[in-house]
Amino acid sequence: METDCLEIVNLWKTRHYGLSVVAPLLLEMRELASLFSYFDIQHVNxxxxxxxxxxxxxxxxxxxxxxxxxxxxxxxxxxxxxxxxxxxxxx
Known part of the structure:
Protein backbone atom coordinates (compact mmCIF):
# COMPACT_ATOMS: atom_id res chain seq x y z
CA MET A 1 0.00 0.00 0.00
CA GLU A 2 1.21 3.53 -0.69
CA THR A 3 0.38 6.64 1.29
CA ASP A 4 1.55 10.22 1.35
CA CYS A 5 1.30 10.26 5.16
CA LEU A 6 4.77 9.55 6.51
CA GLU A 7 3.42 9.42 10.07
CA ILE A 8 1.20 6.44 9.18
CA VAL A 9 4.16 4.65 7.57
CA ASN A 10 6.33 5.21 10.64
CA LEU A 11 3.58 4.12 13.05
CA TRP A 12 2.97 0.98 10.98
CA LYS A 13 6.62 0.01 10.85
CA THR A 14 7.36 0.67 14.55
CA ARG A 15 4.02 -0.65 15.86
CA HIS A 16 4.09 2.12 18.49
CA TYR A 17 0.63 3.49 17.82
CA GLY A 18 -1.20 2.64 21.02
CA LEU A 19 -1.79 6.29 21.93
CA SER A 20 -2.34 7.54 18.38
CA VAL A 21 -5.80 8.63 17.25
CA VAL A 22 -5.37 6.31 14.25
CA ALA A 23 -4.62 3.26 16.42
CA PRO A 24 -8.04 1.63 15.77
CA LEU A 25 -7.51 1.99 12.02
CA LEU A 26 -4.00 0.56 12.18
CA LEU A 27 -5.18 -2.36 14.33
CA GLU A 28 -7.89 -3.16 11.80
CA MET A 29 -5.35 -2.89 8.99
CA ARG A 30 -3.05 -5.35 10.84
CA GLU A 31 -5.92 -7.79 11.10
CA LEU A 32 -6.74 -7.50 7.39
CA ALA A 33 -3.04 -7.60 6.41
CA SER A 34 -2.69 -10.96 8.12
CA LEU A 35 -4.91 -12.41 5.36
CA PHE A 36 -2.17 -11.70 2.79
CA SER A 37 1.10 -13.55 2.41
CA TYR A 38 2.86 -10.15 2.30
CA PHE A 39 1.70 -6.62 3.06
CA ASP A 40 3.69 -3.42 3.50
CA ILE A 41 3.09 0.30 3.54
CA GLN A 42 5.38 2.67 1.64
CA HIS A 43 5.60 6.42 1.62
CA VAL A 44 5.12 8.26 -1.68
CA ASN A 45 5.15 11.97 -2.39
Missing part, protein backbone atom coordinates in the same frame (compact mmCIF):
# COMPACT_ATOMS: atom_id res chain seq x y z
CA UNK A 46 1.77 13.66 -2.41
CA UNK A 47 2.30 14.54 -6.06
CA UNK A 48 2.45 10.80 -6.81
CA UNK A 49 -0.77 10.16 -4.95
CA UNK A 50 -3.11 12.87 -6.22
CA UNK A 51 -6.33 10.78 -6.43
CA UNK A 52 -5.96 9.57 -2.83
CA UNK A 53 -5.14 13.08 -1.64
CA UNK A 54 -8.23 14.49 -3.37
CA UNK A 55 -10.44 11.80 -1.81
CA UNK A 56 -9.09 12.54 1.66
CA UNK A 57 -9.51 16.28 1.15
CA UNK A 58 -13.09 15.80 -0.06
CA UNK A 59 -13.90 13.44 2.83
CA UNK A 60 -12.91 16.15 5.31
CA UNK A 61 -15.74 18.32 3.98
CA UNK A 62 -18.47 15.69 4.43
CA UNK A 63 -20.86 15.53 7.35
CA UNK A 64 -22.30 12.15 6.28
CA UNK A 65 -20.91 9.00 4.74
CA UNK A 66 -20.87 9.07 0.97
CA UNK A 67 -20.07 6.29 -1.47
CA UNK A 68 -19.79 5.99 -5.23
CA UNK A 69 -20.79 2.73 -6.85
CA UNK A 70 -20.29 2.48 -10.58
CA UNK A 71 -19.60 6.20 -10.95
CA UNK A 72 -16.59 8.44 -10.64
CA UNK A 73 -17.12 11.66 -8.71
CA UNK A 74 -16.53 14.74 -10.85
CA UNK A 75 -13.94 16.25 -8.49
CA UNK A 76 -11.80 13.14 -9.01
CA UNK A 77 -12.32 12.30 -12.67
CA UNK A 78 -9.46 14.32 -14.20
CA UNK A 79 -7.03 13.09 -11.58
CA UNK A 80 -8.00 9.47 -12.17
CA UNK A 81 -7.59 9.84 -15.92
CA UNK A 82 -4.12 11.37 -15.51
CA UNK A 83 -3.14 8.72 -12.98
CA UNK A 84 -4.37 5.94 -15.27
CA UNK A 85 -2.47 7.36 -18.25
CA UNK A 86 0.69 7.64 -16.16
CA UNK A 87 0.40 4.03 -14.92
CA UNK A 88 0.04 2.81 -18.51
CA UNK A 89 3.69 3.72 -19.04
CA UNK A 90 4.93 1.84 -15.97
CA UNK A 91 6.22 -1.64 -16.71
Missing amino acids: RSSNVPAHLCAKFACTLTVTESWTGTRPSFLLTSLLVDDARSSFVE
Whole structure:
Protein backbone atom coordinates (compact mmCIF):
# COMPACT_ATOMS: atom_id res chain seq x y z
CA MET A 1 0.00 0.00 0.00
CA GLU A 2 1.21 3.53 -0.69
CA THR A 3 0.38 6.64 1.29
CA ASP A 4 1.55 10.22 1.35
CA CYS A 5 1.30 10.26 5.16
CA LEU A 6 4.77 9.55 6.51
CA GLU A 7 3.42 9.42 10.07
CA ILE A 8 1.20 6.44 9.18
CA VAL A 9 4.16 4.65 7.57
CA ASN A 10 6.33 5.21 10.64
CA LEU A 11 3.58 4.12 13.05
CA TRP A 12 2.97 0.98 10.98
CA LYS A 13 6.62 0.01 10.85
CA THR A 14 7.36 0.67 14.55
CA ARG A 15 4.02 -0.65 15.86
CA HIS A 16 4.09 2.12 18.49
CA TYR A 17 0.63 3.49 17.82
CA GLY A 18 -1.20 2.64 21.02
CA LEU A 19 -1.79 6.29 21.93
CA SER A 20 -2.34 7.54 18.38
CA VAL A 21 -5.80 8.63 17.25
CA VAL A 22 -5.37 6.31 14.25
CA ALA A 23 -4.62 3.26 16.42
CA PRO A 24 -8.04 1.63 15.77
CA LEU A 25 -7.51 1.99 12.02
CA LEU A 26 -4.00 0.56 12.18
CA LEU A 27 -5.18 -2.36 14.33
CA GLU A 28 -7.89 -3.16 11.80
CA MET A 29 -5.35 -2.89 8.99
CA ARG A 30 -3.05 -5.35 10.84
CA GLU A 31 -5.92 -7.79 11.10
CA LEU A 32 -6.74 -7.50 7.39
CA ALA A 33 -3.04 -7.60 6.41
CA SER A 34 -2.69 -10.96 8.12
CA LEU A 35 -4.91 -12.41 5.36
CA PHE A 36 -2.17 -11.70 2.79
CA SER A 37 1.10 -13.55 2.41
CA TYR A 38 2.86 -10.15 2.30
CA PHE A 39 1.70 -6.62 3.06
CA ASP A 40 3.69 -3.42 3.50
CA ILE A 41 3.09 0.30 3.54
CA GLN A 42 5.38 2.67 1.64
CA HIS A 43 5.60 6.42 1.62
CA VAL A 44 5.12 8.26 -1.68
CA ASN A 45 5.15 11.97 -2.39
CA ARG A 46 1.77 13.66 -2.41
CA SER A 47 2.30 14.54 -6.06
CA SER A 48 2.45 10.80 -6.81
CA ASN A 49 -0.77 10.16 -4.95
CA VAL A 50 -3.11 12.87 -6.22
CA PRO A 51 -6.33 10.78 -6.43
CA ALA A 52 -5.96 9.57 -2.83
CA HIS A 53 -5.14 13.08 -1.64
CA LEU A 54 -8.23 14.49 -3.37
CA CYS A 55 -10.44 11.80 -1.81
CA ALA A 56 -9.09 12.54 1.66
CA LYS A 57 -9.51 16.28 1.15
CA PHE A 58 -13.09 15.80 -0.06
CA ALA A 59 -13.90 13.44 2.83
CA CYS A 60 -12.91 16.15 5.31
CA THR A 61 -15.74 18.32 3.98
CA LEU A 62 -18.47 15.69 4.43
CA THR A 63 -20.86 15.53 7.35
CA VAL A 64 -22.30 12.15 6.28
CA THR A 65 -20.91 9.00 4.74
CA GLU A 66 -20.87 9.07 0.97
CA SER A 67 -20.07 6.29 -1.47
CA TRP A 68 -19.79 5.99 -5.23
CA THR A 69 -20.79 2.73 -6.85
CA GLY A 70 -20.29 2.48 -10.58
CA THR A 71 -19.60 6.20 -10.95
CA ARG A 72 -16.59 8.44 -10.64
CA PRO A 73 -17.12 11.66 -8.71
CA SER A 74 -16.53 14.74 -10.85
CA PHE A 75 -13.94 16.25 -8.49
CA LEU A 76 -11.80 13.14 -9.01
CA LEU A 77 -12.32 12.30 -12.67
CA THR A 78 -9.46 14.32 -14.20
CA SER A 79 -7.03 13.09 -11.58
CA LEU A 80 -8.00 9.47 -12.17
CA LEU A 81 -7.59 9.84 -15.92
CA VAL A 82 -4.12 11.37 -15.51
CA ASP A 83 -3.14 8.72 -12.98
CA ASP A 84 -4.37 5.94 -15.27
CA ALA A 85 -2.47 7.36 -18.25
CA ARG A 86 0.69 7.64 -16.16
CA SER A 87 0.40 4.03 -14.92
CA SER A 88 0.04 2.81 -18.51
CA PHE A 89 3.69 3.72 -19.04
CA VAL A 90 4.93 1.84 -15.97
CA GLU A 91 6.22 -1.64 -16.71
